[in-house]
Amino acid sequence: MSELKVIHEKAECLYGNYDRKGELQHQTHYCPGCGHGVAHKLLAEVIDELGIRDRVILVSPVGCSVFAYYYFDVGNVQVAHGRAPAVATALKRSHPESIVITYQGDGDLAAIGSAEIMHAANRSECYTALFVNNAIYGMTGGQCAPTSLLGDKTTTTPFGRTTANDGYPLKVSELLSALDGPVFIERGGLGNAKQILQTKRAIKRALETQMKGLGFSLVEMLSPCPTIWKMDPVDAQRHVREVLAPIYPIGNKLDRTKDRAPRAAAPPPPPLSELPRILKLPVAPTDAPVELVKPDSEYRIKIAGFGGQGVLLLGQLIAEAGMDDGLDVSWLPSYGPEMRSGTSNCHVRLSTKHVDSPLVSRPNVLIALNEPSLRKFIATVDTGGLVLYNGDSIPTDCIRTDITMQALPFASIADELGSPKVANIVVLGAFLAATNALPLAVVDRAMARVVKGEKWLEIDRRAMARGIAEMQSTEVKVHV
Amino acid sequence: MPKQLIKGNEALMKGAILAGCRGFYGYPITPANEITEAAAYYLPQVGGTFLQAESEVAAINMVYGASSAGVRCMTASSGPGISLMAEGISYLAGSELPCVIADITRGGPGLGNIAPEQSDYFQVVKGGGHGCYRTLVLAPACAQEMADLTYLAFDLADQYRTPAVILADGFIGQMMEPVEFTLAARAPRLPEWAVDGTASTRRNLISSIYLQPDDLEKHIRMLEAKYARMAHNETRWENYKTDDAEIVFVGYGISSRILKSVVEMMRARDIRAGLLRPITLFPFPSDELRRLAGQAERFFVVELSTGQMVEDVRLAVEGRCPVEFYGRCGGNAPSAEEIFEEVFAHV
Numbered sequence: 001m002s003e004l005k006v007i008h009e010k011a012e013c014l015y016g017n018y019d020r021k022g023e024l025q026h027q028t029h030y031c032p033g034c035g036h037g038v039a040h041k042l043l044a045e046v047i048d049e050l051g052i053r054d055r056v057i058l059v060s061p062v063g064c065s066v067f068a069y070y071y072f073d074v075g076n077v078q079v080a081h082g083r084a085p086a087v088a089t090a091l092k093r094s095h096p097e098s099i100v101i102t103y104q105g106d107g108d109l110a111a112i113g114s115a116e117i118m119h120a121a122n123r124s125e126c127y128t129a130l131f132v133n134n135a136i137y138g139m140t141g142g143q144c145a146p147t148s149l150l151g152d153k154t155t156t157t158p159f160g161r162t163t164a165n166d167g168y169p170l171k172v173s174e175l176l177s178a179l180d181g182p183v184f185i186e187r188g189g190l191g192n193a194k195q196i197l198q199t200k201r202a203i204k205r206a207l208e209t210q211m212k213g214l215g216f217s218l219v220e221m222l223s224p225c226p227t228i229w230k231m232d233p234v235d236a237q238r239h240v241r242e243v244l245a246p247i248y249p250i251g252n253k254l255d256r257t258k259d260r261a262p263r264a265a266a267p268p269p270p271p272l273s274e275l276p277r278i279l280k281l282p283v284a285p286t287d288a289p290v291e292l293v294k295p296d297s298e299y300r301i302k303i304a305g306f307g308g309q310g311v312l313l314l315g316q317l318i319a320e321a322g323m324d325d326g327l328d329v330s331w332l333p334s335y336g337p338e339m340r341s342g343t344s345n346c347h348v349r350l351s352t353k354h355v356d357s358p359l360v361s362r363p364n365v366l367i368a369l370n371e372p373s374l375r376k377f378i379a380t381v382d383t384g385g386l387v388l389y390n391g392d393s394i395p396t397d398c399i400r401t402d403i404t405m406q407a408l409p410f411a412s413i414a415d416e417l418g419s420p421k422v423a424n425i426v427v428l429g430a431f432l433a434a435t436n437a438l439p440l441a442v443v444d445r446a447m448a449r450v451v452k453g454e455k456w457l458e459i460d461r462r463a464m465a466r467g468i469a470e471m472q473s474t475e476v477k478v479h480v
Numbered sequence: 481m482p483k484q485l486i487k488g489n490e491a492l493m494k495g496a497i498l499a500g501c502r503g504f505y506g507y508p509i510t511p512a513n514e515i516t517e518a519a520a521y522y523l524p525q526v527g528g529t530f531l532q533a534e535s536e537v538a539a540i541n542m543v544y545g546a547s548s549a550g551v552r553c554m555t556a557s558s559g560p561g562i563s564l565m566a567e568g569i570s571y572l573a574g575s576e577l578p579c580v581i582a583d584i585t586r587g588g589p590g591l592g593n594i595a596p597e598q599s600d601y602f603q604v605v606k607g608g609g610h611g612c613y614r615t616l617v618l619a620p621a622c623a624q625e626m627a628d629l630t631y632l633a634f635d636l637a638d639q640y641r642t643p644a645v646i647l648a649d650g651f652i653g654q655m656m657e658p659v660e661f662t663l664a665a666r667a668p669r670l671p672e673w674a675v676d677g678t679a680s681t682r683r684n685l686i687s688s689i690y691l692q693p694d695d696l697e698k699h700i701r702m703l704e705a706k707y708a709r710m711a712h713n714e715t716r717w718e719n720y721k722t723d724d725a726e727i728v729f730v731g732y733g734i735s736s737r738i739l740k741s742v743v744e745m746m747r748a749r750d751i752r753a754g755l756l757r758p759i760t761l762f763p764f765p766s767d768e769l770r771r772l773a774g775q776a777e778r779f780f781v782v783e784l785s786t787g788q789m790v791e792d793v794r795l796a797v798e799g800r801c802p803v804e805f806y807g808r809c810g811g812n813a814p815s816a817e818e819i820f821e822e823v824f825a826h827v
Contacts, residue, residue: 020685022692054679057549060687069685075675077548078687080571083541086533090505090545090553091675093529098549098677116541119534269527275665278525279494282482282661316656320485323658329485331656335511335594356740358655361815 011044013053013073020070029067033233035190035223035240036065039132042200043101044072050207055099057091059084063105064138082113085120088127096265099210100127107137110146110170117176124181124215126263128206131172131218134225135244142228146170149247169247173220177254184209184217185254190224191240195250202252213262222248294326296352299437299480300360302377304345305369305390310424313450314367315346317428320446321438322350330358343373350437364480365435367427369410374398386478388430390423406434406476413466422463429467434476440468483658488626489514489556491659492582492646493522495627496554499634500666501580502528503553505542507535507561510594511650512584515556536561540568540581547577548686550674552634556582558650559600560591562608569643570609573703574688578637580630581615582646584653587811595811596650598733601788604647605761612700614707616644616714617761619732623657629759631663638671640710647761649784651734651813711763718757719768721747725754727823728776730769730793732758734813735782741816742823761789766796773800780823781805784813 010016018025030036047053056074060066062081069076075098079087084102092100109117109131117129136154137143144154144161147169151160173187184206188199199221206217222244224236231239276283301318305311312333319331332347347360364385368374374389378398381387387394387405394407408430414423425447432438444461451457486494493515496504504519506512516532523530529546533539539555546553557565562583572579585600587593605617616636618629626648633644670676675684690696718736721743722728729739736757746753756772758765773779778801781790790805797803806822808814814822 054682055677057675057677066689069687073682075677075682076685076687077545077675078575078685078689079544080541080567083537083544083568086538086541087545087548089531090503090529090542090551091549091677093531094503094546094549094551095676100677115534116538119538266527270525272665272667275498275526276661279497279522279661281494282484316485319656323483323485329658331485332651333654335650335654355657356744357734357738357816358651358657359734359738359813359815361817 011041011048013047013056014040014044014071015073018070021067028071030064031227033224033226033236034064035132035134035221035225038190038196039130039221039223040068040071042196042203043103043130046200046204046207047074049204050211052099052207052211055097057098057100059088059091059100059102061102061104061108062139063108065103065105065132066139068103082108082111083116084108085113085116085125085129089120089123089125092125092127096126099207101130101207102127103130104132105138106131106133106135106145106147110172117172121176121216121218122179122181124183126210126213126215128210129216129218130203131220132223133172133220133248134223135169136225136228138225138228147172147248149243171248173218173253176218181216182218182254183215183256183260186252187220187222187248187250189222189240189245189250191222191237191245195241198250205257209257212257214257214260215263220248222250294352297350297437297480298353299348299350299365299435300363300382301348301350301365301367302345302360302363302380303348303367303369304343304373304377307342307344309344309369310421311344311369312346314424314428315348317443317446317450318348318350318431318438320450321443324446325438325442327351328353328355330355332358345373365431367431369423369427371395386434386480388427388434390427404476404478406430406471406474408470408474410467413470414463417459417463417466419459422459425460425463426467426470429464430471433468433471435478435480437480481660481662483660485656486623486659487514487654487656488620488623488648489584489653490518491623492556492626492630493518494661495630495663496580496634497522497526497528498661498663498665499631500552500668501554501634502526502668503543503546503551504528504530504555505533505539505546505553506555506557507533507539509558509561511586511596511653512556512558512582514653515582515584536564537567540565540572543579544568544572544575544577547572547579548575548675550670550676552638552668554580554582556584558584558586559588559603562600562603566603566609569615570611570613571688572643573609573613573615574611575686576641577643577686578641579643580633580637580646581643582630582648585647585649587809593811594650596734596784596813597809597811598649598735598784599788599809600647601761601783601785604645613703614762616640616642616710617647618644619647619759619761620652621733621736621757622652623655623659626652627659627661627663636714638669640706642706642710647733649733714760715763715765715767716759717765717768718759720755720757722754722756722772724752725772725775726777727751727753727780728772728778729753729755729780729782730758730789731755731782732761732789735784738814738816738819739782742819745816745820758789764792764796766792769793769796770798770800773797776801779803782814782819783807785809
């Protein structure tokens with residue numbers, strides 16, 4: 001008996017001793033006859049055979065296999081219940097050369113993580129999902145799984161699973177095979193040696209699919225759970241073959257490995273010196289003449305109108321030009337549904353001093369592009385302030401004598417210029433003519449930067465000139 | 481250095497990319513969308529990854545994956561999305577994974593509305609998820625700080641191996657202000673604890689599970705000590721005219737901007753008012769508040785909520801002087817005039 005011959009060795013990518021385990025470090029924490037031990041062995045052998053141990057990142061789930069990282073001598077990430085597909089997605093995208101493998105049970109993958117697996121498969125994330133289906137919650141003590149069979153008595157279906165209360169057993173492999181994204185999906189079993197060897201081949205093909213960069217692959221394994229099923233290991237394997245397999249047919253469900261092309265590698269990242277250009281950071285100092293010493297000025301502007309009247313853009317142009325002119329500025333929009341309908345307004349502040357609050361509660365300039373806006377904000381205008389109103393005349397009940405009010409038919413003027421869209425720019429011209437708030441050249445330059453397209457810039461310039469002329473003809477002047 | 485008129489949200493994302501952020505996983509929500517859209521536009525151009533997830537639950541777990549892989553990464557959302565992310569944030573904290581999470585706060589509870597509030601303070605500053613953990617929370621008050629504090633958040637998240645949150649209200653996210661980008665572009669780094677699918681990191685493990693009570697307590701105590709170090713080293717705040725202040729206002733984000741106007745209004749009337757603006761909400765500037773409690777006659781806290789941070793102010797002041805509160809919510813913000821009147825309404 002001195003000549004013992006080693007005929008089978010533990011896979012290299014399983015640890016020799018399970019150091020991460022608190023006790024009994026020579027054996028796994030799985031029950032005798034449990035399918036996880038077999039599934040681990042198959043995966044470990046395939047990793048060895050493919051020679052990819054150093055590249056593998058294994059994602060451990062929540063459930064009986066939560067401690068998969070005790071055993072596999074690969075990079076390990078343990079994750080929240082059901083979220084392995086999301087974690088795997090980012091792991092793989094972060095390191096496309098790695099081989100990412102998730103290991104999930106039926107509660108994890110098919111119940112709480114059903115959204116994540118569906119979308120990872122549909123995006124055809126290039127990782128390999130191993131799905132161990134024993135039709136029961138093992139770790140938590142035998143509750144009903146989405147894959148439990150009709151009639152199964154579990155701790156949460158004590159009278160048996162019914163379609164009326166619990167729905168139907170979920171056929172994950174068939175379900176995911178209906179998607180356009182996945183490349184390889186196969187259901188195997190751990191019910192006897194033949195099934196086990198078939199399953200191993202499927203795992204290998206799934207990993208090869210990933211190694212070729214083709215996309216998403218999944219292997220489902222029908223797995224015995226003798227402890228919760230209250231069977232001995234032999235009966236449990238028979239249960240896999242004779243009870244589970246008829247409901248969950250074993251075999252390949254999807255193979256697009258010949259049709260799908262490998263993904264193109266991402267181009268190398270640009271050098272860091274390119275970032276300011278890519279991020280569109282301002283590089284050249286503004287060439288506008290900035291008056292170093294300005295008399296103190298403080299514009300608190302409220303602009304309001306209907307969505308689509310260009311309220312926000314008008315405010316932005318004033319703020320852009322103010323910044324170029326060396327003022328401190330802020331622009332605060334109302335946001336959200338306003339962009340689709342209803343009213344819109346923005347707050348703009350221009351100041352030779354520091355702008356504290358960007359909110360304008362007491363405007364000294366109100367630009368009201370419709371009557372509801374005039375009525376809403378007229379009472380808030382500070383004494384001595386200016387109101388510009390889009391209309392032929394100020395409604396008599398809105399007239400205040402302690403402020404300057406000017407009505408002009410900005411929308412009609414814009415129509416004359418050829419586009420109702422430039423009414424806001426006519427207003428801009430009128431505002432500048434009335435206040436001298438900003439040098440015209442600075443505003444023109446800001447406009448050239450913000451407005452997209454030569455055609456629009458040309459019509460905007462005419463609109464601004466027209467607004468200036470209209471305002472000058474009224475002889476209204478305001479000093480803020 | 482020239483300035484750029486830019487929305488707070490977009491400034492945040494530019495600051496993030498300059499800090500070396502190369503992964504963004506998010507889900508659309510107003511008023512945080514400009515961050516997500518900027519990430520979608522810029523990240524692919526710099527060799528980074530942008531992915532619109534199927535939910536905030538998936539998004540935060542993708543952040544968990546990218547962070548495990550050693551990538552500087554982030555997500556952005558608003559209250560309802562942060563609620564869904566709470567699970568993932570707890571796991572990130574438990575697994576000591578650095579990342580940045582931006583919460584551009586809107587009105588709640590429930591669907592609430594999309595207008596600005598500061599009502600996520602409890603959720604973000606006190607945890608939100610399960611277990612004994614904290615996140616570092618930075619509260620920008622202008623577009624410039626959206627860029628600068630996000631850049632800082634990535635460094636601190638790395639240094640302490642912790643999720644860091646940028647907590648900004650919808651105003652700060654949506655408004656445009658001139659921003660100067662003086663931040664140096666950082667190269668992506670690979671920490672030695674990362675799992676990146678190479679031989680040298682093969683023994684690395686990312687996990688938050690400690691089955692034995694003694695092991696878990698040891699882990700929690702280690703986290704506790706880390707949070708104490710953060711409190712000692714990273715507490716940040718701004719004093720605005722507090723030197724001789726008898727009335728000390730306390731506010732962060734947009735509230736602090738309005739309060740500066742209030743301080744000016746009061747100073748113009750010879751009332752000695754000042755502002756303490758917390759920049760970090762965790763760690764909270766409790767010591768500075770306690771110090772000011774020795775000189776001030778009263779504290780006046782303003783938030784866009786029914787009163788959340790005020791609890792921390794009261795805990796810091798420990799009854800040394802009265803702490804009053806005024807809040808607006810639902811998307812309304814108080815005007816400076818309104819606060820001014822409120823301060824004297826009950827005297």
